[in-house]
Amino acid sequence: MTTDADTIPMMVRQMRVESSGVVSLRLERQDGGAVDRWTPGAHLDLHLNRGTIRQYSLCGDPDDKTGYRVAILHEVTGRGGSRHVHETLRPGDSLSVSAPRNNFELLPSPRYVFIAGGIGITPILAMIGEAERMGAEWELHYGGRARASMAFLDELSGYGDRVHVVTEEADGILDLAGILGTAREETLVYACGPEGLLGAVEGYTDSWPDGAIRLERFKAKEIPADTLAGDRPVRVICERSGISATVAPDRTILDTLEESGVDVPNSCREGICGTCETRVLAGTPDHRDSLLSSSEQESGTTIMICVSRARSDELVLDL
Known part of the structure; x- marks a missing residue:
């Protein structure tokens, strides 16, 4: 678990309603210092109540050294993080925050297609600003219920007209066949939103060429039951620490x-x-992660040990 030594004490300076069910937080350091620069x-990681840690995309200006902005959807049936923010957190409250991490990096390209569903707009906001600064061509297709x-x-x-807003109540769903049906040269696609949208x-x-499509998921992909049923013990060796352990079929590498x-x-x-x-x-x-691209998974150079396992009888890790 991320420890207190890895976090920064911050204060909620401002809360703002951005839409029905979405509030943004402006976070500033308690000591008044500059925040780390980040990339689109x-x-x-926001450390909330009772040890709850949740990840939220930065959606402000990467060059703003005075604070961070995140936006959070109120998920009434969620695990409690967003409820705490919407129902309990208020301006002036303190919380601990990790340094920014980027697993959804905007790679240089002359052209971009951005696709966002609902709260998936948050990481895309800063990407649009960066595309503008680079002088790249871009278009955004942003879908929501209303x-x-x-x-x-x-x-x-x-x-202007580079932003295409589609609402289910007035327009139906995003025309992904029209947007993505034909591959485009020198174009990267960045998409973020609910699993139904990303699966589509x-x-x-x-x-499209390998690596041209980059997705960020807010929830993990479901692991098929037959995959879980086929799990068997695997020996994991930690090279640097000299510790080894056998991971049982019903346990994760991380837990073990x-x-x-x-x-x-x-x-x-x-x-x-x-x-x-x-x-x-x-x-x-x-x-079995929902983060690495297919080419990154095929390379086999890294693994998310909280969910993934091994196809070989033994796995040697740099731990």
Whole structure:
């Protein structure tokens, strides 16, 4: 787990309603110091009540050294993090925040297609600003249930007809076949939103070059039951610490190593945040994360030990 030594004491300076169900927080350091610069696509770990840690995308200006901005959807049936923010947290309250981490980096390209569903607009906001600074061509397709529930529409209106807003109540769903049906040269696609949207994006991009489609998931992909049923014990060796352990079929590598005394930074334990990413020295990972691209998974050089296992009998890790 991320420790207090890895976090920064911050204060909620401002809370603002961005749409129905979405509030943004402006966070500033308690000591008044400058915050770390970040890059578009980065997120923060917010340490909330009773040890709850949640990841939220940064959606402000990366060059703003005075504070961070995140936006949070009120998920009434969620695990409690967003409820705490919406129902309990108020301006002036203190909380601990990790340094920014980026698992959804905006790579240089002459052209971009951005696709956002609902609160998935948050990482895309800063990417649009960066694309503007680079002089790249770009377009945004932003879908939601209704305009009242879609955050940051006023900010996006300044970009004119490059922003395409589609609401289910008036327009139906995003026309992904029209947007992605034909691969485009020298174009990267960045998409963030609910799993239904991201699964559909993947379904329309078979003809696109490898690496052209980059997704960020807020929830982990479901692991098929037959995959779990086929799990078997795997021997994990930690090269640097000299500790080894056998991971039972119903246990994760992370859980087993923690029980064996290996301290591994971690947060989500669902394969979506990247905190526990570990270098693989030998063996073949069985990737089950929702973060690494297909080419990154095929390389077998790193593994998210909170969810992934091994195809080989033994796995040697840089721990």
